Amino acid sequence: MNTIPITINDKKLDVDPAKTILEVCRENDIEILTMCHLKGIIDIGACRLCLVEIEGINKLLSACTTKVAANMVVKTSTERIKKYQRITAELFFAERNHVCSVCVANGKCELQQLGYKVEMDHIRYPHLFPHCEVDTSHPWYVMDHNRCIMCTRCVRVCNEVEGAHNWDVMNRGHQVRIISDFNTPWGESITCTSCGKCLHACPTGAIWPKAIVQGQLEKKPEIISELMEKRKMKL
Amino acid sequence: MNRQELQALAGKAKGKHEQFKHKICVCCGASCISSGSEEVLKKLQEEIKTRGLENEVEVIPSGCMGPCNQGPLMKYLPEQTIYQKVDCNNITAIVQSQLIEKKPIEELLLFADSREKPFVNSNEDPFFKRQMKIALKDCGDINPENIEDYLAAGGYRALEKAFFLLSPEEVIAEVKQSRMRGRGGAGYPTGLKWETVYKYVSDQKYVICNGDEGDPGAFMDRSVLEGNPHRVLEGMVIAGYAVGSSKGYAYIRGEYPLAIKRFELAIKQATKLGLLGKNILGSNFSFDIEVRIGAGAFVCGEETALIASIEGKRGTPRPRPPFPAEAGLWGKPTLINNVETFAGIAPIITNGGEWYSETGTPKSAGTKVFALAGKIKYSGLIEVPMGTTLREIVFDIGGGVQNGGDFKAAQTGGPSGGCIPAEHLDVKMDYESLISLGSIMGSGGLIIMDKSSDMVDVARYFMEFCMDESCGKCVPCRVGTKMMHDLLQKICDNKGTQIDLDRLEELAVYVKETSLCGLGASAPNPLLSTLRHFRKEYENRIMNHQ
Structure with a gap:
């Protein structure tokens, strides 16, 4: 199988280019929070919890819908991402009546x-x-x-x-x-x-x-x- | 119809027009129709007939001429004399003095009630003098429901040139050289987009025209579609030829019935003449266009949501990448451009990319259509070279603020844009300059506000719009816009605190950075830009409750 090199959180990996960032992270025990993702059904990138920083791209991209690319440098838990995950969680709880x-x-x-x-x-x-x-x-x-x-x-x-x-x-x-x-x-x-x-x-x-x-x-x-x-x- | 027949038909149509000594255009855009221009047109036709002038004077319904709040408008060519607020009762008098006595009635001329001396030749009026019409050329001078009018004005010549003199690569090269950027708002280089779609190999590619103009106060695309539908159609066919597509979709919002009617008529007429359909002009290129009507969701102006809507699904965006150029409509490479972008294609092909790139600024070439609205003396549709300053637009073209008021801010880009305060009146209207001020070019809505506008309320209004129009798919936009709206409402009700303001700012950056599509990502812009330029008003609300 052809693999491509990518870096996630300073960890160098050789991965299958057909996979998404999320799949690669799950296989390598790198934690990514998700809510709308369920393995087996089509990902839609809606919960925005799995957002990651990718070097050279100024937008945060959802790990579940973004395919890996050669020499991609990904960061999954920067302070910014952690902060946004917390806000997302708070908005989930504030939105409806969760008791x-x-x-x-x-x-x-x-x-x-x-x-x-x-x-x-x-x-x-x-x-x-x-x-x-x-x-x-x-x-x-x-x-x-x-x-x-x-x-x-x-x-x-x-x-x-x-x-x-x-x-x-x-x-x-x-x-x-x-x-x-x-x-x-x-x-x-x-x-x-x-x-x-x-x-x-x-x-x-x-x-x-x-x-x-x-x-x-x-x-x-x-x-x-x-x-x-x-x-x-x-x- | 083949190439020679097209040329013959265009020559014949031109000859037919040249028989007439005069041409009278009555604006039949949606705005003038609503103020009664159809009756004016009917009355005028009767008047010309009773006077036995029908072989000398041609009377046509035309598209938008620009100064929409002065309608119904009536233009006399070749004199370029425009009469404003024409009603059926003064038509006889106007025809008598304008056509027979050759003395225009000054008090009925355009802007007669506000200018010291109105201009007989409207091109000398500052409203028109500062403008440069490329996308809107012919709009207001030809009958949009008659393909022969468009042919007589040089229409479909670009298509002919592209098909018979240029290869698809050369067409793309011209568009690239023009340095034109997408007029839908984001400003992505058009040529580059075309090239990307061209490079993907696929059994089927699509061309989509985005006519789902939804910004409050914006009516550029509507006017282009109503005033010169063939121009847009021609641009789409050229695009299809360039990227190798045989099928186009025009997605027009349902709130524009006249634009839909005229565009559908244009398709019918073009198909009849062989300018659409199989083997266009005898070449081996075939292209079809189908109209799809939007059902009123603002988010369907976002390209991936629009594609979902055409596919018959719920109009919600999906994450990019993959971009539509790679996997768009039904998963096939898709070129999606705005109405105004397509309207600019024919002149680029006819006159060359270099010609187009000479206008505007180094990074933003060409012209931009703006819909002037709000507290401005002369509202309406204008087209100016990129880089024209806001001051020129507001004071020279627009005649300044209504009732002599003071300029406070200009809102560009609708709910995705921001406010530009008076100290930045000299900002050049181009993509980069507006972004540096925290606003965006957007599709071209330009709302002028005077001192009576409360900027916190302006931010609240636009947030309410985004909250209602959010598709509800992603959390930041669905819940974030609601939270921000509620906090803004609280501040507007003089119940806000400093903590609310901090929360608001935090949420704004969060929603901007994490939302799935452009709607959410730009929804905080009006809030962020008013906070940047009018922070005092927020603090005043919180500290002093005023």
Whole structure:
């Protein structure tokens, strides 16, 4: 296999040129924070947590969507990047109504983990406290928009892996919401196959199975990645 | 139609116009139509007919002439006499004295109510004298709905020259030599972009014309599309020839029904004459254009969001790289340029790149169309060489601030731009100078503000715009613009504190540096530039609550 030399955080590496910066970092135990990334589905660079500094490029680029190039010099955790990650985390928490203590995902939530990782001891921005619906119309599952961070992992999993395209996005700006079909209750969806992949893809407690209580949610986002690996091998 | 037939048709069209002694243009741009120019046109045609002058005088509906707030406008050629605010009741009098007695009615001439002595030849009026029209040439002099008018004015000659005398490489070389930069706002060198798309090998490439002009107060692209659609079309076909594409899309915002109608008509007419479609002018080059209508999202002016929209997806941007030149529409190499950029192509091909590069400044060549709006005496559409100072635009062309007020600031680049204060009135209007002041050229919106404008409120207004228009995909733009807007609202309500101001500044830099696309990255510009030039107003709000 042809490899190209790149440098990440002063570490010299020889890597596969078809890979993204994020893939290379994950393979080499270089930590990059992500929220909208889920291995196996198409990356969209939306959460902006994986931004990295690349020498010679004056913009910060998202590691999940940027392919490595020969002699690229990447920095993943400068003071500037750390500062921005912390602001992003704070904005996530301030945007909707995240109350960990009563959440099904407490202890297993990727957003909560992010808060710890960026050492978010408090939130400096006023909470927006938007009015958000809780959709319990599905016989097995619940969609709680209060806990949604608009990573759209559910949308992509439903579309790319299950092929159902039950989920989509409506509205613009801070009023965006995940919708089922054309904004009808989830339980009335004519596209949902009730496969449950969105549950596992969701990084927070926004989508969860009924009949569980606080902290009991078991999420396995890795099953999506494994599934896609197996499919790739079959091809 | 082949090359000889095109030349014959152009000659015939020209001859037809030369039969007439006079030509009267009635502006039928969206602005003049809204003040009743269609009735004026009808009445004028009747008047000419009743007087039996129809073989001497040609009456046509034309595109925008420039001074939009004086409409409906009526121009007499070859005298270049413009009458303003024409209504159906004074047409008989104007025709009588202008055409028969050869004595223009002074009190009805353009700017008669504000100039000591209005100019009979409008080209001598400072509003026009300081201008230089390249992209807007013929706009206001020809009937945009008649391809023969465009042919008579030398239209499609550039296309003919490109096809039969130049290779695609030579066309690109001319555009590169012109040093033209993208007129959509970012100012990327046009020739370089063309060359990049040209170099990618692909079975299919696309050319897209970005007509999704969304900046508040901007109407350059609308006027070009309404006033001279064939010019844009010609530019697109030449671009297709140069980069090796056979399919073009014109993405025009739905709020511009007249522009859409006229551009679609232009496509129809050009196709009929064989200037579009298979084997254009008998050559082996084929090119088609399809119009796509925007549904009202500002973010669709961003190139990757626009591409997603054409593909039928939700109009949200995606990270670059890869740039559209490499992987654009349906993953194919795509050339995407603004309306005004395409409008500048034909003159570059006809007169050569060197000719174009002689105008303007060393780094910003050519001319730029601006939409003058706000508290300015003569608002409207102007085109000036790059490097013209803001002072010249505001005071010489625009006649200064309305009602003799004092100039406070000029806002350039719409919600992505910034404010330029009075002490920088002598700034040259080119890409670099505006960036050095914390603003941007943008697409050409130029809003003039007087002392009555509250700069904190101006920043709040533009932030509200960006907050509403953010697509909601990335966190900094989705939540950051909302936070910044709320903080600005708090300061406007005299409830702000110094901490709010610090948070605001921190957020502004964060959103600018981390946003996914240009909308978010430039959304803090109005805030940052007002903070830079009018910080006192923010502090006054916080400290003294006034």
